[in-house]
Amino acid sequence: MIARRPLLAAAGAAVLPWDALIRAAHGQTPPGVLVMAKQIDDIITLDPAEAFEYSSGEICGNVYQKLTTTADGDPSRLAGNLAESWTASDDARTFTFTLRAGQKFASGREVTAEDVVYSLQRVVALNKSPAFIVNQFGFTRDNMAATIRATDPRTVVLTTAEPTATSFLLYCLSAAVGSVVEKATVSARAVGDDWGNGWLKTNSAGSGAYRLVSWRASEAVTLEANPNAASPAATRRIVMRHVADPSAQLLGLQRGDYDIARNLASDQIRGAQGDGRYAVVTQRKAGLLYVAMNQKHPILSKPPVRQAIKMAIDYEGIQRNIVPFNYAVHQAFLPEGMPGALTEKPFRQDIAAARRLMAEAGHADGFEIGFDFFSGPPVSDIAQALQANLAAIGIRPRMLPGEQRAVITKTRARGHELALLRWGSDYFDPHSNAEAFSMNPDNGDEARNKTLAWRSSWEIPELTARTVAAVKEVDTAKRVALYEALQRDHQQQSPFAVMLQDVEVAVARSGVRGLVIGVLNDRTNYAGIAKG
């Protein structure tokens, strides 16, 4: 007869090989594979002609090459990517690019001018979210055959509708939407009129350091080194896992299951700093947090009230106490790191001066106002601090927390009064933010371009004209000077209190080096990441 207890023990041992399981549980990422924990549930497509989210931009930046890019370490300097050189015609309308020889797609085929033309034409024809970056030069479905063409296998010629600053065009072409896809591969997968969009959403056909192996929404993205890349990647495989919770990211990093954690909170970053087991990589990003004041509101439309609000905010205190690692104080519409960015900070908290301005505007007793903001941290914490700051000058905000997209929907419909909002630059040129913050060519309800200035009903014919003049200025130095002057006036006049600039912090295990975080997401570079 077999006793029950030893039998159960034996059965347990057979089902659960504890030693093996515990070994498996002890995480160490496999050699040659780098595992990154990141919130990647924003990805909705990986077709560069369509991708416009933070994570998808970053992945496209590592999978594709563009004609031009910006130099690592000096993002304001333009550099050739697929293009070896370029020239502009005297009338600043025709731009000729010569491709580098020997650039290859992951398939092994050489990148040709025909691929570049096909890629740019499919952006124009598909006309998806980021297409305006390319289309603003006057390319349309009707004229693209004539305005985007290849004259030989290594030469691409672009003809813009109007005289264009070379730097403006080159910066725009360096955006993820300017990625070059392999024509033969993509066109073979085209269905109907989709230019291969259906296939390219979840596949890749690029010449970047990596190729896409798989994307499983809200779960993982796997990249594999492109064996034909001009500069081979240091790590064979990169697995990006969606880990929404920062605490879970930190635990995984501590256990060695993740090599890099990308979304740690301030207190967790503080813990990692000075700990020899981790390396902290920091980069200012082209994202801003600002307060928008709707000019439809009769009180907010008074300049002294706008100034009072800007002077009531404790910029330094909010940054230091709430978001010491993830934001930096910044008060101009061009984020630091972008060409022409102004680093001057004319505003600091001065309650007495702000109160005087309120009295001057006839609101010494303050007023009540609706205040929309995203309900998630740290924005909700910053909103609470702002509530206290504004209360000090008599303004009583009605707190209206909401989901990010609900807040955006409301501001796009000009339904807000005060709103705490976030803005990320679309491409690496000053015009990206200048257009958003200081252009409003049509303040009517049916305007085609609903810029941030439009959303706050800020009618600015003079600033709009200056913004247009700045984008058309072909002399790069003069352009920068124009943007600096524009920002100074914008700081004083606008209904925007630009408060903070995004800072991205990645925490890596100490042996992991080489991650370059870009000012824009599509400049974040994995190619040099190596595990020690």
Next chain:
Amino acid sequence: MNARLRALAATAASIPITLLGLVVVTFFIGRVVPIDPVLAVVGDRAPADVVARARVELGLDQPLLAQFWRYLTDILSGRLGRSVMTSNPVWEDIGRFFPATFELATLAILVAAVLGIGLGVLAATRQGSWVDQAVRVFCLAGHSLPIFVLGLVSLLVFYAWLGWLPGPGRQGVAYQDLVEPVTGLLTVDAAIAGDWDAFRDAWWHLIQPAGILAFFSLAYIARMTRAFMLAELGSEYVTTARAKGLSERRIVWRHAFRNTLVPLVTVLFLTYAGLLEGAVLTETIFAWPGIGQYLTVSLLNADMNAVLGATLVVGLIYVALNLLADLLYRLMDPRTR
């Protein structure tokens, strides 16, 4: 027999009405949510013409009733549309996200049922003793501790400190993309592929999230079992059985417990249905790509095809489990015949 058939037919007839109600409510809630669905498609920066084109493509330029009718006819033809967030047909997404939840929920309910019923019976048969008190405290903890706290503490202790269990995710990095999906259930697919390392890895990853969900569920099951058992043990037929000299084990398991099975089935099925809806917090903490997370992300992005499709499927499962519970109830309780 005719009466039973009539009752069954009435229950079956209520299903399409329930589902229609679900579709109506979800559809119209989706339309009054203060998020523009076009934002999810074209983003915040798109010019007005791109926004207008997307609005037409989504059918949002049509009157509300026309939109609803179109959606209803699409559902009846088996089309749930395409998710904006994943670019896949919603059916395909559900086929990928639901098995993850199913695997987790099924393991959790099995553990919860076995332990919960056992503890409930134990507590009831030792009413007032330290065993009863311990079970009640244990159940109170399971009920009152927020599930995200339990999840994070579990990760901290078993994963970070002790290193006994793996961290978030359904599988280890080394096994990612290795097993060909057949059923979507990783454990089953790994077994089909004969990859026993991947099989063990998948089980290993299930332990923590399933354990947390099981703890949460067993607290409720144990409390209900205890209450049902106490009611039965206080009945006259139990006193009679004791007077007749039946063994305590026979009284508890053969007589009292058998009678508690009727209401317990409903408790178990409803708990299981609740788990199958997707445990959003558990799925978030353990980076588990389940239907709860899919539904939440879709809702926050106004991806209405995905929200409606997933809600419909979850509703269908809920109704099916309810129906099954109803049938079992009728089978087990002669009074309902």
